Amino acid sequence: MRRSRIDRKTSETDIRLALTIEGxxxxxxxxxxxxxxHMLELFARHGRFDLFIQCDGDTGVDYHHSVEDIGIALGQAFVDALDDKKGIVRYAxxxxxxxxxxxLCAVDISxxxxxxxxxEMPTEKVGNMDTELVKEFFLAFTRNADVTLHFRELAGENTHHIIEAMFKAFGRVMSGACAIDEKFSEEIPSTKGVL
Incomplete structure (x- = not known):
């Protein structure tokens, strides 16, 4: 079973995160x-990941540091859990x-x-969170997970639904790309021999 635990402590956040891919x-x-x-619960549920996150951050300032650092920790957790990436589907x-x-959401564990x-976010906030932080989360995740991730909004008027669609799709595509292809379970899916 592929799993990881990440503890990340800075002067701005203290994060404990545990991920099980086959959850x-x-x-x-x-x-x-x-x-x-709520968005991370959707990600876990639709990706069938088991996910534990506890973040103590400087939310009295704003949510920026917490959201960004959770993206960093989640990306690191996937790198750790996938190890050499042998046998993964890779694309979804x-x-x-x-x-x-x-x-539209697409990923390459590249x-x-x-x-x-x-x-495009129709509003600047959902609840008390700045919607610009959604991009910051995914930037932190992709940089630390070493994945290529694309989102393209094909339609949308409601900011909450746009972001919810992103996180549900993100869970599904990560799950699909992380899945083991039994026919090639001993191979790394790259002509380079490494990902």
Whole structure:
């Protein structure tokens, strides 16, 4: 079973994170930001990951440091859990509808951190979280997970639904790309022999 535990402590945040790739979608998440908790619960549930996150951050300032550092820790957890990436499918994509929102999400567990973010947020906040932090989370994740991740909004008017579609799709594509292809379980899916 592929799993990882990351402890990250800075002067701004103290994060404890545990990830099981072959999970059941269980989560226990406390980031200090209710909206982010909900998005990460959706990610775990739709990706069938078991995910534990406890973050004590400087939320009296804002949520920036907490959201960014959780992205860093989650990216590091995937790198650790996937080890040499032997046997993984590597690529996955989907188009996910969420009421009036329609989101394309694609991932390549490539060994190269890159984010394509083609999403317009109709509002500056959802609850008390700045919507610009969604991009900051995914930038931190891709840089630390060494994955190429693309989002393209195909339709959407409701900011909450746009972001919810992103996190549900993110869970599904990460799960699909991390899955083991039994026909090639002893191979690294790259002509380079390394990811």
């Amino acid at each position: 059941t979608g269980r989560s226990e998440i406390d980031t200090g930001c209710g909206f982010m908790d 994509d989907m188009v996910l509808p969420m009421d009036e929102a329609l989101m 060994g190269r951190g890159c984010l394509g973010f083609h999403v």
